[in-house]
Amino acid sequence: MTKQLLLIDGDKNQAGALKTYIERLQYEVVIAATFEEVKHQLGFLSWDIILADPFLSDDVAACLDLAKKKNTIVQIIILAQKDKLDIAMDIFESRVLHYLEIPVSSKTLDLALISAGKNISRNKKLERYSERLAELNGTKDLFNQLFEEVPCYISVQDKNLRITASNKKFKSHFGNQIGEPCFETYKHRTSQCNDCPVAATFQDGQSHSTEEIVTSKFGKQYNVLTQTAPIRNKKGEITQVMEMSTNITQIRQLQDHLVSLGLMLGSMSHGVKGMLTALDGGIYQLETGLAKKDDERVFKASGQIKTMADKIKKMVLEILYYAKSRELQYQEVEVATLAENIISIVKPKAENNAVRLDILIDKNLGKIDVDLKWMEASLVNLLENAVDACTSDSDKKDHFITFRAFKNTNNQICFTIIDNGMGMDTETKNKMFTLFFTSKGSQGTGLGLFIAHRVIKYHGGTIEVESEKGKGSQFYIYLPLNKPDNGKVVEFPTINH
Amino acid sequence: MKKKILVIDDDLNIRDYLVSLFNDNGYEAYIAGDVKEGIKEAKKIKPDLITLDIEMPGEWGPRFYRQLSQDSELKNIPVIVISGLSGHQYAVVNAVASLTKPFDREELLKIVKETLN
Structure with a gap:
């Protein structure tokens, strides 16, 4: 490409001769013979080389400095009479490429122009490199952002399954566990998992996928769909494996x-x-x-x-x-009120079936945080089951149920339901809280105890059951006084009244 | 002499229903609540027809049918399956008919009448 050269020289004859000479060397030359012209040319155009007599006007030196600042590639060559060269050198020092003495010898000019040309090429190349480097940095930032922000858990692991890098979502759920084995971080295990997809990728270089259940640093379990990909060095050897896990807990639920x-x-x-x-x-x-x-x-x-x-x-x-689902609606209620409500519902059924209901409610049990409707429904269900167990038993003449409420040493409210009904064999006892399991044939739905168990469990409580076929059953329900701390959002069926 | 029908079903309400239905229509109905009792009653009363439920606590209906088929005295008694389950009739291969609960009362009486005549 033709280089553009601005020739600043007040001596028209000299400038003309130089222009003619330089144009022969394939430069496009423009002469600025006055300071106004200099200002105009430097203000609107970008030059490759400026060949200038700085003594054309007092302000030329400042203009040249400004031009250099605006365009770092421009090469400035100073022209000066022998007696002014020193002054020029004092002014520009090393900021210009060459100082040429007037009259200029063609050889010196040639060499100065060649040197300027080389500098221009080198500077342009440098400028391109800088641009590319900036682009590269931009791309790096973009990829880094993608890695960090992608809504999946991403970790990079070495051959020992130790985590070498992880993204933001991974860190927020599993901690910044750089250097720790993946199985410890993800599953709180002490040894490698069976069928580890990362190990498989190290072995065959292929992507592998598995479905896993992992535990966060807060102890919460997630179902994740895990996929792996090899990371290779220039020789094509697998040095690390990337593991990407998508949280599919909600889908599974x-x-x-x-x-x-x-x-x-x-x-x-x-x-x-x-x-x-x-x-x-x-x-x-x-x-x-x-x-x-x-x-x-x-x-x-x-x-x-x-x-x-x-x-x-x-x-x-x-x-x-x-x-239907909703969250449990906690409210503070008197334990005695809860117990009385339950008894008022169950009592008629017990009386109709000639089952004696003995009630022992301790005084001053205080208050408890429960979803009243659900807790009532659950305890009524357990008591009604006790009545059914009594009416289904034809071996004993008299049947009774003892319903007791008291506070234990762990500061829990305990309800006990003891009956002398038909009792359960081990199999029935083991399956009794399973969804759709019923021992009542077509008379049961298999939902009642399942729901009762879930309600108690989600209140942070437990149920213990003892039973012997033919003799009767004992249910022990333990409930904390306050709403469990874990703040677990529980999707729970709604009661419509 | 009235024809005897043995009703085998674990549901007391359904047993009562079938007993009334058969008694009201000139038959003599007997009941059993499970397989064991069913075999005992069948041996005792030698019914002319048996209605059999499939799903009952303990042993299920087809087991009764197998035991019945292996007993030389009882094996020719016709059996009508009356069940809430569909698709298990294959287990009672020679049943006269298979009705699904809730059954059509007239249809049942028609089958009973045809079988016993």
């Missing part, structure tokens, strides 16, 4: 919920069919009883219809409870 709902509908259908048949039976007994004027049959039928309607109502409500 939703899936579990859907599976549970599917299971529920499946298991419900048998119970629903039984109840509808029994309802049909009640209607038949009522119709035929009325036709035959058989009061006993009518009475029995109306009882049966009522029982079936109650069962269907209970089942439908349980399904609705299960299907």
